[in-house]
Amino acid sequence: MTDFRQIENNLKKEAKRLLEAGEVAVVLAYGRGYDEKHPMPFAAKTIADVESLVFNEYCNFNMASYLMRYPWGTKIAIAAKAADSRAIIQLVQEEKVRREDLVILGIPAYGMKNQKTNEVVDSKTTGGLYNPVIYDILLGEEIHGQKIVSPYEVLAEYEAMDKEERWAFWKSQMDKCIRCYACRKACPMCYCDPCFIDQNKPRWADKAPQSPGNMMYHLTRFHHLAGRCIDCGECSRACPVDIPLYLFHKKVAKECEEMFGQAAGMKLEDKPVLVDFRVEDSDKILE
Amino acid sequence: MSFEPKILGIACNWCTYTGADLAGTTRLHYPPNVRVVRVMCSSRINPSFIFRAFQLGADGVLVGGCHPGDCHYNTGNLYARRRLAVTKKILEFAGLEPGRFRVEWISASEGNKFAEVVQEFTAQIKELGPQQKLKIDELQEKA
Numbered sequence: 449m450t451d452f453r454q455i456e457n458n459l460k461k462e463a464k465r466l467l468e469a470g471e472v473a474v475v476l477a478y479g480r481g482y483d484e485k486h487p488m489p490f491a492a493k494t495i496a497d498v499e500s501l502v503f504n505e506y507c508n509f510n511m512a513s514y515l516m517r518y519p520w521g522t523k524i525a526i527a528a529k530a531a532d533s534r535a536i537i538q539l540v541q542e543e544k545v546r547r548e549d550l551v552i553l554g555i556p557a558y559g560m561k562n563q564k565t566n567e568v569v570d571s572k573t574t575g576g577l578y579n580p581v582i583y584d585i586l587l588g589e590e591i592h593g594q595k596i597v598s599p600y601e602v603l604a605e606y607e608a609m610d611k612e613e614r615w616a617f618w619k620s621q622m623d624k625c626i627r628c629y630a631c632r633k634a635c636p637m638c639y640c641d642p643c644f645i646d647q648n649k650p651r652w653a654d655k656a657p658q659s660p661g662n663m664m665y666h667l668t669r670f671h672h673l674a675g676r677c678i679d680c681g682e683c684s685r686a687c688p689v690d691i692p693l694y695l696f697h698k699k700v701a702k703e704c705e706e707m708f709g710q711a712a713g714m715k716l717e718d719k720p721v722l723v724d725f726r727v728e729d730s731d732k733i734l735e
Numbered sequence: 736m737s738f739e740p741k742i743l744g745i746a747c748n749w750c751t752y753t754g755a756d757l758a759g760t761t762r763l764h765y766p767p768n769v770r771v772v773r774v775m776c777s778s779r780i781n782p783s784f785i786f787r788a789f790q791l792g793a794d795g796v797l798v799g800g801c802h803p804g805d806c807h808y809n810t811g812n813l814y815a816r817r818r819l820a821v822t823k824k825i826l827e828f829a830g831l832e833p834g835r836f837r838v839e840w841i842s843a844s845e846g847n848k849f850a851e852v853v854q855e856f857t858a859q860i861k862e863l864g865p866q867q868k869l870k871i872d873e874l875q876e877k878a
């Protein structure tokens with residue numbers, strides 16, 4: 449089990465050191481919320497801020513989504529769990545941040561919990577990794593010996609459905625959407641400004657929270673995240689009406705991995721699969 | 736009354752559209768169900784065009800581009816191939832019949848291939864019947 453205390457202490461120690469030495473302008477991590485269960489994304493900019501840093505099993509936020517708020521070239525330290533580190537890699541691939549501007553404070557974490565349901569966050573709703581893929585400083589001990597479950601295992605049940613049933617499932621899910629865009633806000637890969645759904649010319653879809661507009665929003669969002677979603681599961685945890693967006697994202701990620709042989713956010717030198725091609729890609733993928 | 740499907744065709748200017756022209760000038764017969772929109776390259780096609788077409792009542796969508804390697808812009812269709820493959824998977828996982836969306840490489844000299852593909856695809860869509868899943872109720876949204 450992860451020693452959250454130890455990580456919190458190390459986080460404070462490193463944050464203090466980095467800020468004191470002027471190595472970074474800001475430390476992106478977690479701060480106290482109104483109670484233990486609701487920590488908040490927190491940007492520590494001064495040494496006094498460091499005392500407010502926390503880390504516990506509810507610190508699920510993917511802090512990578514805050515990286516693009518700072519001017520290009522800002523030196524940033526960022527707390528990164530496994531999925532968050534993949535998000536960072538993906539953002540580096542997309543040239544949204546530079547690796548050399550970041551100090552990645554890696555957090556190996558097993559036993560993170562969903563604050564709404566208290567369930568342990570694992571491969572059912574996320575990529576199911578526990579150690580950061582990339583880091584400069586590790587804030588805790590690496591986790592070994594956990595059972596490795598494919599993040600795509602949960603899909604079997606949905607893939608087995610017949611198409612009518614699957615359509616009915618997704619339609620009923622999408623119909624719940626209230627278009628708060630919390631999913632988009634939580635997602636480190638949703639950085640477009642303006643988002644296609646906010647454009648007026650062309651107006652891609654109705655903006656009212658009704659069936660057709662919802663469907664258009666989500667199908668397009670799934671597409672825009674193809675080969676980019678790093679399966680942190682934050683979109684689904686952010687959703688106030690509990691739409692299992694992760695299922696669709698996982699499915700698209702799985703297909704991309706099968707077709708193009710590369711998972712999102714694993715290697716700095718990769719290119720996102722949809723801005724890349726191989727001459728020898730097969731036409732079979734279109735069947 | 737028999738069902739006459741509405742099919743959206745999106746064809747690249749340099750190959751498939753010219754191929755369609757050739758089919759016309761050589762007086763080949765093919766069903767009039769496909770309404771062709773011309774784009775400069777298959778990579779111009781935003782996947783949302785396809786989702787939107789289904790929402791606005793298309794029973795099928797047919798995309799045509801140059802053969803891989805022959806794109807007028809060299810690599811457009813190589814990007815498009817990957818992108819449209821993803822579009823297809825998304826439609827499928829959402830629960831739409833996979834047969835309603837098709838991508839074909841048709842060159843400027845393949846007028847007969849164009850006619851054949853249109854014939855085949857139209858027959859297939861007739862078989863599948865009207866597309867109702869994504870189609871929006873006009874009262875619900877005025878686009």
Ligand code: SF4
Binds near residue numbers: 676683
């Ligand atoms: S789509 Fe969801 S799971 Fe994927 S990167 Fe964005 S927030 Fe994370």
Ligand code: SF4
Binds near residue numbers: 683
């Ligand atoms: S968070 Fe949920 S309700 Fe809000 S826009 Fe996203 S899917 Fe819809």
Ligand code: FES
Binds near residue numbers: 750776
């Ligand atoms: S010009 Fe025909 S596919 Fe690019």
